[in-house]
Structure formats: C-alpha cells, structure tokens
Amino acid sequence: MTRTVYVNGDYLPETDAKVSIFDRGFLMADGVYEVTSVLGGKLVDFDGHAVRLERSLAELDMPNPISKADLLEVHRELVRVNGIDEGMVYLQITRGAPDDRDFAFPDPETTPQTIVLFTQNKPGLAASPMAQKGMKVISIEDIRWGRRDIKTVQLLYPSMGKMMAKKAGADDAWMVQDGFVTEGTSNNAYIVKGNKIITREKSNDILHGITRAAVLRFAQEAQMEVEERNFTIEEARTADEAFITSASTFVMPVVEIDGTQLGDGTPGRVAPRLREIYLDESMKAAI
Numbered sequence: 001m002t003r004t005v006y007v008n009g010d011y012l013p014e015t016d017a018k019v020s021i022f023d024r025g026f027l028m029a030d031g032v033y034e035v036t037s038v039l040g041g042k043l044v045d046f047d048g049h050a051v052r053l054e055r056s057l058a059e060l061d062m063p064n065p066i067s068k069a070d071l072l073e074v075h076r077e078l079v080r081v082n083g084i085d086e087g088m089v090y091l092q093i094t095r096g097a098p099d100d101r102d103f104a105f106p107d108p109e110t111t112p113q114t115i116v117l118f119t120q121n122k123p124g125l126a127a128s129p130m131a132q133k134g135m136k137v138i139s140i141e142d143i144r145w146g147r148r149d150i151k152t153v154q155l156l157y158p159s160m161g162k163m164m165a166k167k168a169g170a171d172d173a174w175m176v177q178d179g180f181v182t183e184g185t186s187n188n189a190y191i192v193k194g195n196k197i198i199t200r201e202k203s204n205d206i207l208h209g210i211t212r213a214a215v216l217r218f219a220q221e222a223q224m225e226v227e228e229r230n231f232t233i234e235e236a237r238t239a240d241e242a243f244i245t246s247a248s249t250f251v252m253p254v255v256e257i258d259g260t261q262l263g264d265g266t267p268g269r270v271a272p273r274l275r276e277i278y279l280d281e282s283m284k285a286a287i
C-alpha cells in the first residue's frame, strides 16, 4: 500500500510528495521535528510533543505555521488513512525554501515554512523482543552542538553513533561529555541502584524527553526514588540496571555497557516494571 503523507496542506501519495532543493531543512538542517508514537491507533502524549515543538520553534526564531488543533487533526488523519495501529508519526517543520542558498534567514513573510508529516507502521512495537532480551550499548564522545534541548534535524552525529555501535556489535551508543553520560543517540539514559532511578538533569546538554517526563512521574507514583544527576560510564557499568526511554522504544532495558554485563545480563526488575506501567498508562491516556 502506498503511504499517504502530508506536505504543506496536502495529503498525497508518498511518491508524489515534493520539497524544493532550496529548502533550508535540506541545505542547512534548519528545521525541527517530533516523533509521536501510536498505540492502538491512538497518539501517545500528543500534547507533550506539541508543547516541545512550540518551544523548539521559538528557540530558533521560527514562527509556528500550524495550530495545535490542526496539527492534531493531521496526525489523526494520517493514522486513519494509513491504517496505523502501532507505529509513529514523524513531523518536520523547516524554515522553508527561499529563492537561493543564503546563510541569513529568509523573511518569514515571503518564505513560508515547510511542514511535512508521515507515518511509520511498526506492528508489534509494544511487544518488542528487545524488551525481553535487553540491549547493548557502547560509549562514545559527545561532540554535538550545545543546544541539544532543541529537537533539530541535525542528526548526522547521532547517525554516526548508531553506526559505531553497530560496528561494535551493540544496539546503541551512550554519549559522554566531560566524563558524564549525556544521553543515547536518540533516547534518554538511566541507571538504577537499588530502588533509585538516576538520570541526568534537564539542561541544554540533552533533549527533554517527553517519555522521560512521563516515566519519571510514573516512577515517583510507584514509590520509586528518582535522582536527577550526572553519572559516569564507570558508575553505569556497576549499576544494578540501566535503561533508555524514547517515543519509539518506550522504556528499554540495557543489559551491557562497553562489554560489561549488568547483573546477570538479563533485564532486571525496575526497567520491565516501568515499561509495563508506561505502556498501560500511555494507552489509557492516548487520544
């Protein structure tokens, strides 16, 4: 089945969808994005993603070309026409396509922004086999720019990090800056010591994950202790458990870091429990 996508107000078959070669998303990575998961044909935490999108745009002095209500309508329509039960909706907004390449921002009055949305069908996303097995991560240096709190489409280094992990026989890479873990290539990173969940605090150094916010809230409601502070790879390698969170993986246990197994090398007690709570609560609240 040909996927139906959304480009600047139109619903089109993916093969007919076009964006200019002068688009600043293409030439300058001058764009922001969001990924919202779909469970049971409904959107998980749409509000959180819409709020973060608004913030990313504002931080880059980009107007918001679409209202929250219209954005919700487009998400729902794409999920409906593409028959998505489990998967994701990807959204990207760029500063548009001026007449020529220029470092200076174009005038938003004369250069409309580009807005693109498409769905990704992932049957079995919630019942992922990796959640049973756990994932392996390696550590790499974090050499990204200083505004990782803005969800921009500059994803070259995270892509390179994924390839470094793949080459090392691992599933992902945790990035390290000044000796401390920042986050995974496309997820937030956590360790567990006893009943305590430890994750880096929010700053410009990491993306403020929408899944992170929900999981920390659920953890506290389940009487687990949450500590937002820096941790090193050495501390992570000797932790009881580790895990990641993101809209596409929910909560995913980490069982090996830089070749060192955590515990007996299988997912522990906390991460699988948090995954279960997250999936239950998200499905209940999905719209």
Ligand code: PDD
Pocket: 035, 183, 184, 185, 186, 187, 188, 206, 207, 208, 209, 210, 211, 212, 245, 246, 247, 248
């Ligand atoms: N990535 N950190 C980074 C660098 C990310 O790219 C992401 C999300 C997260 C988790 O944020 P959230 O919980 O809001 O998904 C943290 C998305 C899923 C992606 O790029 O596909």
